Amino acid sequence: MPDAGETTLLAFDRLSVAIHGTPILQDVSLALPAGRVTGLVGESGSGKSMTALAATGLLPVGAQTHGAIRLDGRDLTTIRERDWLDIRGQDVAMIFQEPMTALNPVHTIGAQVSETLRLRGTSRAEATRIARDRLDRVGLGSIPLDRYPHELSGGQRQRVCIALAIARRPRLLIADEPTTALDVTTQAEILTLLRVLVDDEGMALLLITHDLGVVAGIADWVAVMKDGRIVETDATQSLFRDHRDPYTRDLLAASRPPARAPRKVPPDPVLAARDVVRAYGGHRAVDGVSLTLNRGESLGLVGESGCGKSTLTRALLGLEPVQGGTVELMGRPSGTAMTRADRAKISVVFQDPYGSFNPRWTVRRIVTEPFHLTGRPPDAGARASAALERVGLSAGDLDKYPHEFSGGQRQRIAIARALITEPAVLVLDEAVSALDVRVRAQVLALLDDLQARLGLAYLFISHDLSVVRAIADRVIVMQAGRFVEDGPVADVFAAPESDYTRKLIAAAPAIPDAWVKETS
Amino acid sequence: MSWAFRIGALLAGLAVLAAGVGLVWLPYDTASVNIAERTLGPSLAHPLGTDHFGRDMVSMLMAGARTSIAVALVAVGIGMGAGVPLGLLAAARRGGWVDEVVMRGNDLIFAFPSLVIAILITAVFGPSAVNAILAIGIFNIPVFARVARGGALPLWTLDYVMAARVAGKNAGRISVEHILPNIANLLIVQATIQFSLGILAEAALSYVGLGAQPPTASWGRMLADAQTMIYTEPQLAILPGLAIVATVLGLNLLGDGLRDMLDPRLRRVRM
Numbered sequence: 139m140p141d142a143g144e145t146t147l148l149a150f151d152r153l154s155v156a157i158h159g160t161p162i163l164q165d166v167s168l169a170l171p172a173g174r175v176t177g178l179v180g181e182s183g184s185g186k187s188m189t190a191l192a193a194t195g196l197l198p199v200g201a202q203t204h205g206a207i208r209l210d211g212r213d214l215t216t217i218r219e220r221d222w223l224d225i226r227g228q229d230v231a232m233i234f235q236e237p238m239t240a241l242n243p244v245h246t247i248g249a250q251v252s253e254t255l256r257l258r259g260t261s262r263a264e265a266t267r268i269a270r271d272r273l274d275r276v277g278l279g280s281i282p283l284d285r286y287p288h289e290l291s292g293g294q295r296q297r298v299c300i301a302l303a304i305a306r307r308p309r310l311l312i313a314d315e316p317t318t319a320l321d322v323t324t325q326a327e328i329l330t331l332l333r334v335l336v337d338d339e340g341m342a343l344l345l346i347t348h349d350l351g352v353v354a355g356i357a358d359w360v361a362v363m364k365d366g367r368i369v370e371t372d373a374t375q376s377l378f379r380d381h382r383d384p385y386t387r388d389l390l391a392a393s394r395p396p397a398r399a400p401r402k403v404p405p406d407p408v409l410a411a412r413d414v415v416r417a418y419g420g421h422r423a424v425d426g427v428s429l430t431l432n433r434g435e436s437l438g439l440v441g442e443s444g445c446g447k448s449t450l451t452r453a454l455l456g457l458e459p460v461q462g463g464t465v466e467l468m469g470r471p472s473g474t475a476m477t478r479a480d481r482a483k484i485s486v487v488f489q490d491p492y493g494s495f496n497p498r499w500t501v502r503r504i505v506t507e508p509f510h511l512t513g514r515p516p517d518a519g520a521r522a523s524a525a526l527e528r529v530g531l532s533a534g535d536l537d538k539y540p541h542e543f544s545g546g547q548r549q550r551i552a553i554a555r556a557l558i559t560e561p562a563v564l565v566l567d568e569a570v571s572a573l574d575v576r577v578r579a580q581v582l583a584l585l586d587d588l589q590a591r592l593g594l595a596y597l598f599i600s601h602d603l604s605v606v607r608a609i610a611d612r613v614i615v616m617q618a619g620r621f622v623e624d625g626p627v628a629d630v631f632a633a634p635e636s637d638y639t640r641k642l643i644a645a646a647p648a649i650p651d652a653w654v655k656e657t658s
Numbered sequence: 659m660s661w662a663f664r665i666g667a668l669l670a671g672l673a674v675l676a677a678g679v680g681l682v683w684l685p686y687d688t689a690s691v692n693i694a695e696r697t698l699g700p701s702l703a704h705p706l707g708t709d710h711f712g713r714d715m716v717s718m719l720m721a722g723a724r725t726s727i728a729v730a731l732v733a734v735g736i737g738m739g740a741g742v743p744l745g746l747l748a749a750a751r752r753g754g755w756v757d758e759v760v761m762r763g764n765d766l767i768f769a770f771p772s773l774v775i776a777i778l779i780t781a782v783f784g785p786s787a788v789n790a791i792l793a794i795g796i797f798n799i800p801v802f803a804r805v806a807r808g809g810a811l812p813l814w815t816l817d818y819v820m821a822a823r824v825a826g827k828n829a830g831r832i833s834v835e836h837i838l839p840n841i842a843n844l845l846i847v848q849a850t851i852q853f854s855l856g857i858l859a860e861a862a863l864s865y866v867g868l869g870a871q872p873p874t875a876s877w878g879r880m881l882a883d884a885q886t887m888i889y890t891e892p893q894l895a896i897l898p899g900l901a902i903v904a905t906v907l908g909l910n911l912l913g914d915g916l917r918d919m920l921d922p923r924l925r926r927v928r929m
Contacts, residue, residue, distance in 0.1 A: 457823055478826045486824050488817035496818045498839045508825040555821065 144171035147342040148193060148230070148310050152205035153215070155192060155366075162188050163366045165205070170310060170342040175333065177353030177374070178346045179389070180363035181574035182545070186346045189363070190312045193344070194230055195222040209310075227254050231303035235315040237295035241287040247273070247298045248283025254305045272301040276331060292443070293324035297331065304335060311335075314346045321442035322601065326645040329356050348574065350393040351604075351647030354378060362386050378653040392575040394649060395582055395608035400628055403435040403611060408468055408562045408595050409454065409484070415462030416446075416453050423449040425619035426463065431563065434589065436596040438610030438627065440603060440642070446619040447599050451567055454597070455486055468562060482511040485556040489568035491548035495540040501526070502536040505555045512559055525554040530584060546577035550584065557588070565597045570605060582608055603646045607631060615639045663915020669908025673901070677727040680720035688713055688721045689873040697891050709880070709894055710887060719901055721875035725787065726905070729870070730856030732791045734849050737798020742845060744799070745806025746837060749814060750829035761807070764800035772797040773862060780868035787870040794859045798852050805848045809841035843920035847913050854909035861902050877902050 146169040155163040163185045170176050180186045191197050193207055195214065207214040209229060217225075234240045241250060251272055252265035260268070270283060276297040287295055296316060303311055313332065317325035333356050336343045345357060353360050353374065360378075361371040362385065370383040381387060409431040416424040423446045431437050441447045452458045454465060456476045465472040468483050485508065488494050495504050505522050506514070515521065523533035529550040540548060549569060556564055566585070570578045586609065588594060600606050606613055606627070613630050615623035615638065622636040634640045692712035700707050706715035748760040776793035783789045813819060813836070822832045863869035864878025872879070877898040884894035 455824055457820075481824070481826050486821070488820065490817055494817040494821060496836050496840065507822065507827075511826045552821075 144174060146170065147172045147209070149208045150189070150193070150205070151208060153189075153192060153207060154204040155188060155197060155201055157198060157201045161366060162201075163192070166363075166366070166368055168361050168368060168371065170344055171359070172309065172342050173336060173340045174358040175336055175343045175345055175356055177357030177360040178344060178363060179348070179350060179353055179360060181348060181389075181576065184363045185366040186363050187314055188366075190232065190314050190344065190346055193310070193312060194226060194232055195219070227257070227306050227308065229308055230310045230312065231306070231308035232312040232314065233296070233299045233303050233316050235318050237292055237299050237319065238287065240299050241295060243287055246284045246286055247281070247290070248285075251283075251298065251302045251305055254302060258306070268305060269301070272305050273298070275304070275335075276301045277327075291324075292320055293327060296320060296324075296328055300328075300331065300335070304339070304341075307339065308341065310342045310344065312344045312346070315348070316345070317352065318347070318349070322603075322647075323442065323641060323645040325352075325647065329647075332356065349647060350390060350575075351649055354649040354653065355647050362389065375653060378649060388576055390649070390654065392579040393604075394654065395579055395604060397607045397631075398436075398586075398609060398611065398627065400626065401611055403432050405430075406433040407431065407466075408433050409472075409597070410466045411450075411454060411463065412465075413463035414450065414453060414460050414465060416449050416458060417461045422619050424453065424460075427616070427619075427621050428463075429614060429621070429624070431595045431597055433562065433595055434593045435612065436589065436598055436610045438606035438613035439597060439599045439616060440601065440606055440613060441616035442601065442642075445616045447616050448567070450616070451486075451565055451597075451599060455484060455565060456481060478511040482508065482559040483561050484563040484565065485559065485561045486565040486567060487549065487552045487556050487569040489571050491545040491552070491572055494548065494552050497540055500537050500539060501551055504540070504551065505536075505558055508555060508559045521558060522554075525558045526551070528557070528588070529554045544577075545573055546581060549573060549577075549581055553581075553584070553588070557592070557594075560592075561594075563595045563597065565599070567599045568601070569598075571600060571602060578605070585609060603631075603643060604648070615642065660915050660918055662911045663919065666908045666911025666913070666915050669904050670912050671908075673723050673905040673908065674727060676720045677723040680724040684717045684720055686714035686717045688717050688875050697887075697894075706897060707893060710883065710891070715894075715897055718875050718880060719877075719897060722877040722880060722898060722901065723905075725864075725870050725874055725876045726857045726860050726902075729787060729791050729794065729860040730853050733794035733798055733856045733859075734852050736791070736795030737802045737852060738845065738849060741799040741802025741804075742806045742838075745803040745808075746810055746833040748803065748807045749810030749837070750833055752811060752814065757807075760803065764803050767797065767800045773859060776859065776863060777866065777868055780863060785863075785868040785871060787874065790860055790863045790869045793863070794856050798856070801852060802845065802848060805844055806841060809844045810837045813837050813840055843916075847917045847920065850909050850913035850916060854906040854913070857902065857905055857909070 149169045150166050153163055153166045154161065166189060168176070178186050178189060188197070192203065203215045205215070248266065248269050251269035255265040255268055256262065266283065273281065273283070278294060278297050278301065281290070281294065287298070290298065316332070317328050320328060329352065332343060335341060345353065347353060357374045359371065360374050361368050362383065363369070364385050370377065370381055370386050377386070378390065381390070407430045412428045413426045414424055415422060415426055427450065429437070439447050449458070453460050456473050459474050467480060470480055472480065502522055505525055506518050509515065509518055522536060526533060526535055531547065531550055531554070540551070543551065570581050573581060582605070585596065589596060596609070598606060598609050610627050612625065613627050614621050615636065617638050623630055623634060623639045630639060631643065634643060695708050695712035696710050698704055698708045704714050704716070708714055709718060744760050748757040751757045776790070779793040780789045819832055819836055822836055860869055861878035861881070864876040865882045867882065869878055870876040880898035881895055884891065888895050
């Protein structure tokens with residue numbers, strides 16, 4: 139498969155893995171060429187991470203493998219744990235999604251980077267010198283070795299993880315969702331760094347991600363994985379242009395949700411905030427912002443982590459006091475002292491489909507919980523059934539428990555719960571960010587449909603510009619507690635007023651338009 | 659089910675069974691003295707022999723189990739009844755002054771050596787089973803408060819608690835409806851451990867004469883009474899000693915086994 143001139147460094151050869159008899163990977167064949175980036179794309183549970191673990195000999199206890207993983211003519215599936223110690227770090231290294239938990243909080247970054255060298259008998263002085271060199275290499279030249287992980291930003295921590303991984307100049311680097319936990323601008327920097335390292339050092343990089351936009355920007359080869367099988371492998375551009383597998387086509391279509399057609403929403407404010415300030419001590423997390431949300435309108439709120447969007451959301455929901463300004467909901471003053479009847483007019487859907495429900499409650503009890511605000515109506519049961527049916531589930535699901543549902547279904551339950559008191563405003567706090575792209579497309583379609591039928595106003599909070607573009611009529615960009623942009627989505631994307639917005643749009647990983655034939 | 663859980667359940671079950679049967683029926687009266695039958699060896703009439711007052715050892719051990727388990731049970735009840743609400747309250751007001759007062763109060767109780775204070779309490783208010791229960795129970799309170807607070811804190815950051823707040827529920831209601839059911843497994847495990855510690859504490863207090871008073875039978879006092887005859891009649895000390903060891907070991911194994919069963923992360927590793 140690799141072109142002439144590319145040497146295959148590591149190859150999966152019809153690799154199958156089963157754990158306690160359950161097949162996890164089936165007939166996976168993939169060659170990783172030196173000096174190239176191979177993207178491995180798939181949805182959650184597709185087996186991408188298991189593929190990485192197989193290549194590092196870290197499969198869970200009880201895994202049985204068939205087939206081979208070849209490195210230098212050696213089959214890695216048959217070697218002993220003791221031999222792996224020479225391979226990990228030396229030949230194969232790995233970086234992970236969450237840079238906070240991948241680093242030990244009680245050791246300095248210098249100690250952690252040099253540790254892998256010290257393990258192989260490098261002298262302390264030499265290890266420290268190399269650690270400094272590697273940290274310089276990943277762009278942390280100004281950061282002293284005696285810093286602790288908590289003193290660094292998320293992007294800097296991920297750079298430390300990369301320095302650690304490349305300390306012994308491995309020939310293969312495996313990156314499992316390395317930028318998923320990072321902001322878009324940081325993500326762009328880390329991806330650029332990885333690409334430069336691959337080009338300069340001649341490493342092979344296996345980049346595992348759910349985001350087709352990321353592979354479009356960095357990978358030479360792309361493999362698409364589904365249910366433990368690789369359904370399609372090709373050079374990046376040809377895979378995007380001429381994919382054959384219907385699954386690849388669905389994935390691509392869902393990755394690029396179509397922008398919402400411009401609509402005129404008549405001014406009819408349901409939520410209005412004026413000069414809201416939320417301060418913690420001397421720090422103003424939200425610093426004098428004003429917004430208006432009209433009936434039937436979708437307002438996107440975009441910003442990077444720490445910009446104050448979550449704090450603002452809690453203030454708008456009346457969960458936290460504000461130190462300045464006013465919030466009005468349906469023309470009545472809102473805030474922590476809101477009456478229950480007023481609270482019933484605004485509700486919220488959260489990001490995490492797994493943490494959103496008490497695991498010991500039935501769906502019936504979950505979706506009727508907001509009746510606490512209005513008093514339990516006599517037809518509560520019928521309304522719970524109706525709420526579930528409205529979001530595409532059935533009344534038969536009422537007596538099930540949350541763990542019996544998939545991530546997408548759980549977000550539907552969360553929407554049903556949010557809508558049961560018939561609110562006017564629905565706050566969607568990263569509500570589709572944790573979902574796979576195809577499920578995300580379905581939930582976005584559901585939200586669109588609900589808005590049209592119920593005249594809901596959405597406040598849609600997200601870090602993902604492509605999603606905001608698909609659902610919002612108007613968008614606000616927030617930076618360091620302030621709004622730097624507020625306007626119709628099409629205008630903001632076409633001609634952003636602030637430099638920050640321009641930077642955000644440029645950094646967002648995107649599939650070039652020319653690569654995708656418009657099918658719809 | 660792990661072997662620890664099985665053995666623990668068997669040993670603890672035996673003790674509870676002995677106490678339960680002892681509540682309604684004993685082979686012989688443990689309050690009457692029969693000097694003619696003192697320190698008999700095992701026989702059909704007395705399978706484990708008799709003690710220095712001629713009382714049947716099986717009956718004595720059953721009556722002792724009754725006392726030990728009753729004292730430990732009520733002491734754990736006091737600890738949970740006061741400690742869990744305090745822990746939930748501290749977690750609900752995390753970082754505030756209420757949290758601070760509750761937790762520093764905990765530290766204060768922890769700072770005293772529990773058994774010495776229990777001896778002090780029973781010495782001041784007079785030796786009795788009720789005072790022993792109170793003394794042991796008070797030292798259970800901070801343990802349950804800590805466990806409840808520690809288990810509750812991470813739950814307060816979860817979205818379903820946020821959703822309940824959006825639904826207008828106050829902290830008390832959220833603690834009862836959302837937090838308590840999800841820390842129940844932690845509390846059950848801790849209760850088993852505290853239960854075994856309660857039995858040990860009761861035995862220790864009775865041993866020094868500050869627990870249940872005669873004629874109420876108690877494992878600790880059986881040990882103390884047998885002390886002077888340890889060379890001539892060692893079985894009189896060995897039998898109550900074994901009863902204490904078996905029950906405490908059983909409850910600890912049961913606690914460990916329960917923790918493994920109730921914690922899904924550990925369960926996956928074990929199987």
